[in-house]
Structures are given as C-alpha cells and as structure tokens.
Amino acid sequence: MAEPLLSVKNLTVTFGKHRHPFVAVNNVSFDVYRGETFGLVGESGSGKTTIGRAIIRVVPTAAGEIIFDGKRINNSISKELDKEVTHRIQMIFQDPMASLNERAKVDYIVAEGVYRRYKKQEREQRVEQALKDVGLLPEFASRFPHEFSGGQRQRIGIARALIMEPDFIVADEPISALDVSIRAQVLNLLSDLQKQRGLTYLFISHDLSVMRFICDRIAVIHKGVIVELAETETLFKHPLHPYTRALLSAVPMPDPIAERQKVLEVYNPNVHQYNESNAPFWSEIEPGHFIYASEKELLEYRKRLSVTK
Amino acid sequence: MAEPILSVRNLNLKFNLRGQTLHALRDVSLDVYQGESLAIVGESGSGKSVLTKCFMGLNDANGFIESGSIIYNGEDITKYKKEKDWLRIRGGEIAMVMQDPMTSLNPLRTVGAQILEAINLHQKGLSKAQAKTEMLSMLASVGIPEPEKRSKQYPHEFSGGMRQRVVIAIALACKPKILICDEPTTALDVTIQAQILKLIRDLVSKHGITAIYITHDLGVVANVATRIAVMYAGDIVEIGTSEEIFYDPRHPYTWALLSSLPQLGIKGQKLYSIAGTQANLFTEVKGDAFAPRNPYALEIDKVKRPPNFEITPTHMAKTWLLDPRAPKLEPPEIIQKLSRREVDLNG
Numbered sequence: 127m128a129e130p131l132l133s134v135k136n137l138t139v140t141f142g143k144h145r146h147p148f149v150a151v152n153n154v155s156f157d158v159y160r161g162e163t164f165g166l167v168g169e170s171g172s173g174k175t176t177i178g179r180a181i182i183r184v185v186p187t188a189a190g191e192i193i194f195d196g197k198r199i200n201n202s203i204s205k206e207l208d209k210e211v212t213h214r215i216q217m218i219f220q221d222p223m224a225s226l227n228e229r230a231k232v233d234y235i236v237a238e239g240v241y242r243r244y245k246k247q248e249r250e251q252r253v254e255q256a257l258k259d260v261g262l263l264p265e266f267a268s269r270f271p272h273e274f275s276g277g278q279r280q281r282i283g284i285a286r287a288l289i290m291e292p293d294f295i296v297a298d299e300p301i302s303a304l305d306v307s308i309r310a311q312v313l314n315l316l317s318d319l320q321k322q323r324g325l326t327y328l329f330i331s332h333d334l335s336v337m338r339f340i341c342d343r344i345a346v347i348h349k350g351v352i353v354e355l356a357e358t359e360t361l362f363k364h365p366l367h368p369y370t371r372a373l374l375s376a377v378p379m380p381d382p383i384a385e386r387q388k389v390l391e392v393y394n395p396n397v398h399q400y401n402e403s404n405a406p407f408w409s410e411i412e413p414g415h416f417i418y419a420s421e422k423e424l425l426e427y428r429k430r431l432s433v434t435k
Numbered sequence: 436m437a438e439p440i441l442s443v444r445n446l447n448l449k450f451n452l453r454g455q456t457l458h459a460l461r462d463v464s465l466d467v468y469q470g471e472s473l474a475i476v477g478e479s480g481s482g483k484s485v486l487t488k489c490f491m492g493l494n495d496a497n498g499f500i501e502s503g504s505i506i507y508n509g510e511d512i513t514k515y516k517k518e519k520d521w522l523r524i525r526g527g528e529i530a531m532v533m534q535d536p537m538t539s540l541n542p543l544r545t546v547g548a549q550i551l552e553a554i555n556l557h558q559k560g561l562s563k564a565q566a567k568t569e570m571l572s573m574l575a576s577v578g579i580p581e582p583e584k585r586s587k588q589y590p591h592e593f594s595g596g597m598r599q600r601v602v603i604a605i606a607l608a609c610k611p612k613i614l615i616c617d618e619p620t621t622a623l624d625v626t627i628q629a630q631i632l633k634l635i636r637d638l639v640s641k642h643g644i645t646a647i648y649i650t651h652d653l654g655v656v657a658n659v660a661t662r663i664a665v666m667y668a669g670d671i672v673e674i675g676t677s678e679e680i681f682y683d684p685r686h687p688y689t690w691a692l693l694s695s696l697p698q699l700g701i702k703g704q705k706l707y708s709i710a711g712t713q714a715n716l717f718t719e720v721k722g723d724a725f726a727p728r729n730p731y732a733l734e735i736d737k738v739k740r741p742p743n744f745e746i747t748p749t750h751m752a753k754t755w756l757l758d759p760r761a762p763k764l765e766p767p768e769i770i771q772k773l774s775r776r777e778v779d780l781n782g
C-alpha cells in the first residue's frame with residue numbers, strides 16, 4: 127500500500143472576487159493509496175465536494191498541487207493528460223437530479239462517457255450490465271431521470287461512473303438516498319470492484335456507520351481544514367480532536383432507547399484558544415494518526431492516548 | 436390516540452409511461468394522527484415520496500389517482516382538480532421539504548428572497564422590516580452562519596447541506612399544520628443533523644405540528660419517530676409504534692431491512708442485502724409482492740395477497756406468517772438479538 131495514487135498537497139481553493147476571495151479549502155494535504163478507500167467526513171460546507179471537484183478538474187485551484195499517478199493534474203495540463211484524467215477519474219455526484227441531463231433517457235446518460243469507445247451492441251450490453259450492477263431493471267433504460275425515485279436516480283449516477291471503468295472514483299455521498307438494503311448491495315459492489323480491478327475510492331459521506339464499514343482511513347475536515355486523519359478503527363476508538371469527538375457522539379443509532387439516552391458532545395471552536403504562541407499545526411501524534419493541534423494540545427492528547435491504550 | 440388529521444383509504448396511484456402503466460401505490464390506507472411524528476421507511480422506489488406528494492397535489496402530470504380517497508379537513512382532496520384548490524393546502528396547511536434540494540430552489544433568486552416569499556405568503560401582517568428579521572432568524576435557526584451575508588447569495592453558492600437547510604427554513608416559514616420531510620437531513624453532517632432534528636422536534640411540539648418523515652436512516656427514525664410505517668412495492672406492509680417496529684418487527688421485509696444495517700456488518704465481509712430485484716410494478720403483482728425475495732414465503736404468498744393482521748391495536752403487518760394457520764416461525768437470530776438490544780451498535 128506504500129504508493130499513493132493521488133496526492134493532494136497544500137491544496138487551496140477560493141471562490142468569489144479577487145479582492146474578497148472566500149477560502150473554501152485551506153491548505154489541505156492528504157494521500158490516497160492505490161487500492162484503498164479513503165474517507166472524507168466533516169461539517170456540511172467544509173469543502174469536501176470542492177476538493178472532489180478540484181480533483182476532477184472542474185474547479186481551478188488557487189494554490190497547491192494535485193498529483194495523480196505521479197503527474198500533476200491541477201490547473202493547466204496537456205490535452206493528452208486531460209483526456210487520460212477524464213477517463214481514469216470519475217465522480218459520483220452528491221445531488222443526483224442536478225447532475226443528470228434532464229432531457230436524455232437513462233441509456234444515453236449511462237452510456238455518454240463511452241459513446242465512442244464501444245459499438246452499439248456492446249454499448250447496450252454494458253449499459254444493461256451497469257444498470258443491473260446497481261440493482262436497476264433493464265426496462266428502466268428508456269426512461270427519463272424525473273420518472274425515477276431519489277434512490278433510483280442516485281444509482282443512475284453510479285452506473286454512469288462505473289461504465290467508464292475508471293481506476294479512481296470520487297464518490298460524493300453516493301449512497302445517501304438509498305434504502306439500507308440497496309445501500310448494502312452498492313457497498314458490496316464497490317468492494318467487489320475494488321478487489322477485482324484494484325479500484326481506489328475517495329469516499330465522501332456523512333454516514334459514519336457506513337464510513338466505518340467501508341473506509342480504510344478517514345480524514346475529518348472542518349471549515350476547509352483537515353483536523354484529524356487516522357485509520358478507521360483508531361479514529362473511532364481514540365478520537366482526539368474535539369470536532370471528531372462531537373461527530374462521533376452525534377451518530378444516530380437505530381435503537382430508540384439508545385437515541386433517547388444519547389449525550390451529545392458539542393464542539394465549540396473557541397476551546398482551542400489559539401494565538402501566536404499557541405498556534406495549531408499538522409503533525410503525526412502516533413504512527414498513521416495525524417492531528418491539527420497546538421503544542422499544548424498535543425501534550426494533552428498524548429496523555430489521553432497513553433491512558434486509553 | 437388522538438384524532439386522525441389525515442386519512443388515506445385504498446389509494447391507487449398510477450403513472451402512464453409511453454403506453455405502459457406503472458402501479459405506484461397499490462391500495463394504500465393510512466391514518467396520520469394530529470401531533471404525531473410518523474416515519475415512513477422502506478425500499479427505494481416503493482412509493483414513499485409519491486404517497487406524500489398526493490397530499491399536496493404535487494405528482495407529475497403523467498400520474499393519476501385511479502381510486503381511493505384522502506380525507507383532510509373533512510374534504511376528499513383527491514377530488515381537487517384546480518390549482519386554486521391546492522394553493523389553499525400547499526404551504527400553509529401542508530408543507531414539504533423535498534428530497535432533492537436543488538430542484539425546489541429557484542437558481543435565479545437569492546436565498547433570502549425565497550424565504551421572504553414564503554414568510555410574506557403565509558405569515559400575514561408582518562411589516563417589511565419584521566419579515567426580514569424573521570427571514571434572518573429562520574436562516575440562523577437552521578444553522579447558517581452569517582445569515583445577513585448568506586441571504587444575499589444564490590443557491591449554487593451554497594454547499595449541498597446548506598441548500599437543504601434553506602429548504603427546511605422555507606417549509607418552516609410557512610407555519611404548516613403538517614410538515615412532510617423527505618430525507619431532510621441526509622446531506623448534513625451528524626452534528627448539524629442532530630441540531631436540525633431537534634429544531635424540527637421542538638417546533639413540532641411547540642406548535643402542535645404533525646410531522647411525517649421519510650428517511651432511509653434508521654438512526655434518524657429512532658430519534659424522531661413515534662410511529663413507523665414500512666413500505667414495499669407500493670404498499671404499507673407493516674406499521675407500529677417505534678418500539679414495536681425496532682424491537683418486535685413481524686414482516687420479513689422489515690427483518691431484511693434491519694438485517695442490512697451497516698452497523699451489523701463485519702469489515703471485509705459482505706453486508707447482508709436482500710436477494711433478487713425489486714417488484715416490477717408495470718405488471719400486476721400476484722400474491723405478496725415480497726414473496727419472490729422472501730426466504731420465509733409460504734405457498735399462499737405466491738397466490739393471494741396477505742391482508743393486514745393486527746398484532747396489537749397499534750401494530751399491524753401484511754404477511755401470511757401472522758395467520759393462525761401458518762407454521763410457527765422465529766425471526767432470524769440477528770433480529771432477535773436486536774430486539775433484546777444485545778448488539779453493540781457502537782462497535
């Protein structure tokens with residue numbers, strides 16, 4: 127697992143006017159290794175989708191680098207590399223309705239990316255298979271997006287990405303609109319494809335139970351800054367950053383009694399009391415476990431780790 | 436229990452699709468009680484959204500109610516023909532937070548203007564300044580930071596989760612009697628989700644609003660619902676109090692649903708999922724729609740549709756397994772463990 131397929135280095139993305147830029151992603155760095163499922167979880171509006179969109183090259187980056195398979199892919203690149211990236215990296219979009227062409231039928235929507243790659247007959251077969259893979263009936267191929275339920279539409283978006291046979295998929299809330307059984311089916315499919323074809327995923331989701339099941343490592347992001355990154359079980363068992371702890375305390379449990387007894391931890395960004403002499407920085411607190419904290423906090427976190435372990 | 440505020444009886448909804456007909460709701464009956472929080476769960480495509488859209492006359496033009504009734508305020512609203520009739524209901528009586536936030540927002544108008552419009556329509560008698568204050572406080576109450584600045588932005592400048600919160604703010608600004616929330620919090624992180632669910636719960640109890648939640652997140656259901664309806668292939672197959680559905684489920688589909696929870700999965704192994712494909716509603720379903728995928732199906736399931744069997748006065752399920760003549764059957768091991776709360780859902 128030593129070799130990263132994707133490296134995001136000090137990535138900054140800004141929106142808006144040049145004089146008053148809004149920093150959506152602030153100096154974010156992480157590596158995604160070949161064949162792993164890397165999770166990105168965090169506050170709504172914290173920049174997760176923006177990171178994904180920067181990777182597939184639809185938003186320009188203000189600073190930093192995105193390296194894919196050894197080559198820089200952000201901002202201006204050669205035509206050939208652009209073509210290669212469009213084929214090898216696919217994104218499953220968060221808002222299925224907004225990302226599907228309203229006026230096209232499902233078979234066209236799913237086949238769009240491979241229209242020139244395969245002849246008609248082969249294309250039809252592949253569309254049918256892709257629809258089947260995500261649990262849709264082949265009959266659905268001749269329908270329009272608005273004629274589907276929310277979860278069916280989300281699966282069209284997944285089928286559309288899978289048919290491209292990419293090796294890297296940015297999956298932005300790919301399963302949020304699915305019922306738990308189809309969700310299980312899609313998760314099983316994603317892991318099968320990973321095993322068979324060595325696919326790599328950047329998985330964005332708010333559903334921490336799903337993240338725990340599917341991700342090898344998870345990064346927690348808050349207001350455009352990654353605050354903690356660790357192997358999944360480490361993160362769940364020994365969360366350090368107060369925002370991570372707040373997130374984990376809020377995970378809804380499918381058990382009414384447990385829900386009534388739940389105690390929420392609330393994150394107040396003021397607890398850090400960061401200032402010039404107590405400034406936060408990104409560091410590895412134990413092997414593979416990274417945290418954004420000040421010296422003072424690091425001492426405290428280390429103490430906590432030695433007690434809980 | 437209180438009086439029903441809305442009664443659905445034997446509702447059949449169909450969609451015309453280029454020469455074919457899709458039977459989306461197959462004889463659905465449901466009472467919604469004043470002040471309750473009802474959660475509708477079930478298969479994707481089982482008819483949850485179209486059922487609630489019938490309450491507001493919002494289904495697509497190729498859909499038609501073939502038979503059945505929906506009684507609200509003593510009127511059968513399935514008989515409404517004119518937009519004018521529906522306008523009396525929409526927003527002020529029944530409001531809905533739609534599943535796809537982008538489709539219910541106008542991309543060309545600022546977020547603030549869209550909330551103001553709802554306030555001006557449904558909270559009469561406010562001055563311009565009061566309406567604006569109300570708009571900003573709505574935005575703040577759904578957790579949008581810097582409401583003054585954000586209200587001047589357009590939907591595409593918001594993240595997915597922020598858009599969803601705007602849609603919730605618009606629905607709440609209508610001060611409805613029934614609030615329908617279709618996947619209200621899937622695009623939100625769990626801390627904001629908890630905050631929004633609490634906000635909705637508080638408003639519901641403060642104003643005596645009746646809430647209907649549609650969600651696939653059974654954790655959210657456990658948090659908000661007093662009662663749960665489980666849908667499969669265009670029908671409600673089980674309904675009961677939240678405790679009855681979580682701790683004493685009776686329908687094999689409900690069992691399968693609960694067994695698929697990711698919390699029950701073991702890393703590296705396959706998650707449980709229901710075998711087979713969903714029922715094809717273009718052709719008339721024979722017997723129990725779940726039978727082809729149901730490992731516990733009886734012979735009769737293949738030929739005759741099961742009626743509602745009453746387990747308690749609040750708990751009903753449509754499965755022949757509840758017939759006194761059916762063989763005695765224990766629910767699957769994992770369901771029994773869930774019922775006894777013996778599964779560590781925290782890992």
Ligand SMILES: Nc1ncnc2c1ncn2[C@@H]1O[C@H](COP(=O)(O)OP(=O)(O)OP(=O)(O)O)[C@@H](O)[C@H]1O
Nearest residue numbers: 141150170171172173174175176592593594595596
């Ligand atoms: N095109 C745009 N113009 C201006 N601002 C934008 C644009 N796209 C995103 N933003 C802003 O950037 C920030 C990050 O948005 P992003 O969509 O990446 O969040 P997210 O982490 O995916 O959130 P969610 O979980 O709610 O989907 C938000 O404050 C959003 O308002």
Ligand SMILES: Nc1ncnc2c1ncn2[C@@H]1O[C@H](COP(=O)(O)OP(=O)(O)OP(=O)(O)O)[C@@H](O)[C@H]1O
Nearest residue numbers: 273274275276277450479480481482483484485495
């Ligand atoms: N305009 C339409 N034309 C044809 N079929 C439609 C139309 N709208 C909905 N349907 C079909 O009606 C059925 C029920 O759809 P509905 O949106 O209610 O599902 P749902 O239970 O809300 O699912 P999800 O959980 O995926 O949102 C689906 O099979 C869907 O494809």
Ligand SMILES: [Mg+2]
Nearest residue numbers: 174175220595
């Ligand atoms: Mg997003």
Ligand SMILES: [Mg+2]
Nearest residue numbers: 275276484534
């Ligand atoms: Mg729906």
